Amino acid sequence: MKAIPAKFKVNGGIHPAYHKELARDKAIENMPIPALLSVSMSQHLGAPANPIVKKGDSVLRGQLIGETAGFISAAVHAPSSGTVKAVSEAPTAMGTTAAIVVIEPDGEDTWIEGLEGIADWQSTAPKTLVEKIAAAGIAGMGGAGFPTHVKLSPPPDKPIDTLILNGAECEPYLTADHRLMIERADTIWVGCQIIRKILGATTVRIAIEDNKPEAIAAMEQAMANAEGDVGITVLKTEYPQGAEKQQIFATTGREVPSGKLPMDVGCVVENVGTTLAVWDAIVNGKPLTERVTTVTGHPVAEPRNVLNRIGTPYSDLLAFCGGLKGDVAKIISGGPMMGLAQPGLDATTTKTTSGLLFLAPQETQTFNSMPCIACGRCIEACPMYLVPAELSQMLEAEDYEAAEELNVLDCIECGCCAFACPAHRPLVQHMKQGKSKVMLKRRQAQKK
Amino acid sequence: MADQDTTQYIVSTNPHAHSGASVQRIMLDVIIALVPALLLSFHYFGWHAVRLVTVCVVGCVVTEALCRKLMGRDLGIFDLSAVVTGLLLAFNLPPSLPSGMALVGCIFAIAIAKQLFGGIGYNPFNPALIGRVALLVSFPVAMTKWHAPLNAARWTALSWIDGTTTATPLGAVKTALATNQTCPVTWGNTSMLNYLLGNMSGCIGEVSALALILGGLYLLYRRCISWHIPVAYIGTVAIFAAILRIAQPDANMPVLFHLLSGGLMLGAIFMATDMVTSPLTKQGMLIFGVGCGLLTMIIRRWGGYPEGVSFAIILMNSITPLINRATRPRVFGRKRGTS
Numbered sequence: 156m157k158a159i160p161a162k163f164k165v166n167g168g169i170h171p172a173y174h175k176e177l178a179r180d181k182a183i184e185n186m187p188i189p190a191l192l193s194v195s196m197s198q199h200l201g202a203p204a205n206p207i208v209k210k211g212d213s214v215l216r217g218q219l220i221g222e223t224a225g226f227i228s229a230a231v232h233a234p235s236s237g238t239v240k241a242v243s244e245a246p247t248a249m250g251t252t253a254a255i256v257v258i259e260p261d262g263e264d265t266w267i268e269g270l271e272g273i274a275d276w277q278s279t280a281p282k283t284l285v286e287k288i289a290a291a292g293i294a295g296m297g298g299a300g301f302p303t304h305v306k307l308s309p310p311p312d313k314p315i316d317t318l319i320l321n322g323a324e325c326e327p328y329l330t331a332d333h334r335l336m337i338e339r340a341d342t343i344w345v346g347c348q349i350i351r352k353i354l355g356a357t358t359v360r361i362a363i364e365d366n367k368p369e370a371i372a373a374m375e376q377a378m379a380n381a382e383g384d385v386g387i388t389v390l391k392t393e394y395p396q397g398a399e400k401q402q403i404f405a406t407t408g409r410e411v412p413s414g415k416l417p418m419d420v421g422c423v424v425e426n427v428g429t430t431l432a433v434w435d436a437i438v439n440g441k442p443l444t445e446r447v448t449t450v451t452g453h454p455v456a457e458p459r460n461v462l463n464r465i466g467t468p469y470s471d472l473l474a475f476c477g478g479l480k481g482d483v484a485k486i487i488s489g490g491p492m493m494g495l496a497q498p499g500l501d502a503t504t505t506k507t508t509s510g511l512l513f514l515a516p517q518e519t520q521t522f523n524s525m526p527c528i529a530c531g532r533c534i535e536a537c538p539m540y541l542v543p544a545e546l547s548q549m550l551e552a553e554d555y556e557a558a559e560e561l562n563v564l565d566c567i568e569c570g571c572c573a574f575a576c577p578a579h580r581p582l583v584q585h586m587k588q589g590k591s592k593v594m595l596k597r598r599q600a601q602k603k
Numbered sequence: 604m605a606d607q608d609t610t611q612y613i614v615s616t617n618p619h620a621h622s623g624a625s626v627q628r629i630m631l632d633v634i635i636a637l638v639p640a641l642l643l644s645f646h647y648f649g650w651h652a653v654r655l656v657t658v659c660v661v662g663c664v665v666t667e668a669l670c671r672k673l674m675g676r677d678l679g680i681f682d683l684s685a686v687v688t689g690l691l692l693a694f695n696l697p698p699s700l701p702s703g704m705a706l707v708g709c710i711f712a713i714a715i716a717k718q719l720f721g722g723i724g725y726n727p728f729n730p731a732l733i734g735r736v737a738l739l740v741s742f743p744v745a746m747t748k749w750h751a752p753l754n755a756a757r758w759t760a761l762s763w764i765d766g767t768t769t770a771t772p773l774g775a776v777k778t779a780l781a782t783n784q785t786c787p788v789t790w791g792n793t794s795m796l797n798y799l800l801g802n803m804s805g806c807i808g809e810v811s812a813l814a815l816i817l818g819g820l821y822l823l824y825r826r827c828i829s830w831h832i833p834v835a836y837i838g839t840v841a842i843f844a845a846i847l848r849i850a851q852p853d854a855n856m857p858v859l860f861h862l863l864s865g866g867l868m869l870g871a872i873f874m875a876t877d878m879v880t881s882p883l884t885k886q887g888m889l890i891f892g893v894g895c896g897l898l899t900m901i902i903r904r905w906g907g908y909p910e911g912v913s914f915a916i917i918l919m920n921s922i923t924p925l926i927n928r929a930t931r932p933r934v935f936g937r938k939r940g941t942s
Contacts, residue, residue, distance in 0.1 A: 165935065171620045195818045289744030327620065400936065413936040451858040485613045498614050519613055520621055524680070528626055531883040540932040544883055570618030577624035578724070584616040
């Protein structure tokens with residue numbers, strides 16, 4: 156089994172300053188349980204979970220505290236044992252409000268009894284495995300957080316022949332997936348085989364950018380004796396190679412039609428961290444209660460890759476990394492390209508918190524937007540082949556019909572256009588606003 | 604972090620990183636790219652080149668500032684776009700043009716062709732070219748009075764003696780062809796070198812192809828322009844000229860003559876590539892360049908004016924929105940032209 160370069164390349168993309176050296180060589184460290192865990196019921200895209208505990212309840216680690224509330228929803232479990240201090244509403248990292256369960260850990264970290272793995276997963280029915288994954292509350296850990304059991308249950312008329320493991324980690328600064336591949340390659344590979352079995356996929360590709368030679372080597376070694384059509388696809392380092400549709404194209408040459416899902420072209424993409432969670436759920440029977448978050452940025456005293464409980468306050472994460480050694484102008488949940496700017500450190504980690512990034516004042520820009528000078532750099536940068544220059548002008552003029560015609564809904568909000576724009580136009584802001592207006596208009600039209 | 608509670612963090616939409624590109628830096632690059640041609644214009648036309656460049660740059664910047672002030676907007680001159688317009692307008696003027704007329708060109712370029720449309724980004728036509736064409740139709744005599752490079756007398760000849768006028772090579776060809784149907788301009792290695800270096804009569808900044816190409820290479824290196832418009836434009840002129848030359852050798856000049864004379868290099872490298880008024884996509888740029896080339900040759904060969912670069916680019920500017928519409932890329936995951 157050898158790693159081979161990707162044969163296909165999507166238009167556009169950019170080359171931001173990566174700064175991965177800050178945390179790239181820091182082994183994953185297990186953070187002690189914080190004094191309070193505030194577990195949001197809104198862990199991902201889709202419907203938030205319904206809390207099923209109340210103030211004063213004793214909970215054990217792995218105990219269900221939030222029930223799924225719809226098809227695209229994932230269960231939430233207590234990240235440690237302790238007492239429920241409150242069930243209330245709190246702002247999330249995404250800027251919305253959601254129900255939150257606050258747990259005061261007892262320090263024992265006792266697992267709930269009765270958690271059992273499926274040792275013989277190879278001869279277990281896919282349906283049973285998917286149920287186990289659903290019960291474990293696993294959601295995509297790369298960013299969007301699509302519930303994994305939904306992704307692994309394609310309808311029978313959509314057979315999956317290719318499983319792609321996303322180890323691109325194309326966001327600058329972030330190194331959590333990189334470290335996981337180096338340190339847990341064997342386990343990731345077992346998780347991958349479990350998912351492959353569930354889907355019945357004949358082909359497996361691990362997609363990794365070429366700025367991670369150690370991760371490529373580690374995965375190569377773990378897969379040395381793999382059988383069948385299995386390989387590592389080495390992607391050119393370029394943002395956004397980790398975007399799902401772009402990655403499918405780079406790896407297989409298949410183009411996911413607009414408005415469709417990867418399963419429509421016979422593919423499923425899973426993040427390497429998610430794959431590890433699947434392994435933990437199937438082999439050990441453990442629900443998803445922790446993840447690796449890269450705490451990084453030049454103002455951070457000791458940037459680290461931190462294995463933390465879901466619900467860990469950002470302030471505790473920072474303290475675990477030695478606090479700050481310089482001024483901070485911006486705090487970002489996630490990476491600099493698609494992450495969410497935070498008003499402070501009050502939010503807590505979720506299943507999708509891949510990074511907590513601190514930017515110094517000199518690394519942060521606030522721009523006065525100028526008129527578009529039609530340089531065309533946004534068009535060159537757009538991985539969806541949109542025309543952000545024209546779209547942004549239409550959206551500024553609130554011409555949502557024209558924007559819809561130019562496919563504003565296909566925008567993936569990756570930020571390449573705004574990164575490249577010499578007129579410093581808030582292109583992503585225009586797109587986001589335009590998308591929500593167009594969606595609203597469509598919903599209203601449906602109601603009529 | 605003791606003052607954590609009082610610190611105001613910036614909250615804004617992603618992305619939180621930027622390439623560092625700016626309009627001002629692009630304009631600065633264009634100015635840098637114009638320096639070789641600027642120095643050669645001083646070399647050939649001395650005091651008069653200095654005079655025209657100064658009048659046009661100051662005239663454009665002041666006009667811009669005044670317009671913005673009148674409209675109650677920010678000054679807008681720090682993006683350096685008015686400096687670029689001033690330089691390009693000066694480059695497109697004959698050396699003996701009176702300063703007052705040059706100033707009229709500045710006002711046309713900035714006030715009418717740019718600020719009336721809403722300022723930078725909103726002008727449909729290249730402002731410098733509008734300035735030049737306004738002057739050409741307003742002062743046809745002054746705008747077509749040409750002089751050979753002054754060389755030794757460059758800093759002493761403060762006024763012009765009308766008897767010393769020399770037609771531009773393109774003008775000479777046009778006049779001769781209208782009367783006796785044979786090419787009047789001799790063409791050999793020496794003349795080619797002179798044309799390349801710009802040692803001929805013409806607008807102050809258009810004469811040296813070499814200096815302009817040098818600037819163009821810098822712009823390519825800085826990624827301020829792409830090769831598409833200049834190559835399509837110059838390539839089309841070359842092919843067109845070759846066909847004419849082969850069909851009627853006596854009535855048409857060689858290809859290199861067409862490439863090195865007149866405003867082709869200045870137009871193809873610096874004017875047609877103006878971002879605001881040229882198409883957005885590479886495909887559109889190719890169409891735009893070919894269109895400019897065809898129109899330039901048609902005007903040169905059959906039009907009333909000896910040179911057609913300015914008109915060709917302005918005409919193509921007018922259909923830039925149509926080209927943009929026709930060359931929108933196929934969106935990923937969609938069939939071309941669907942929504």
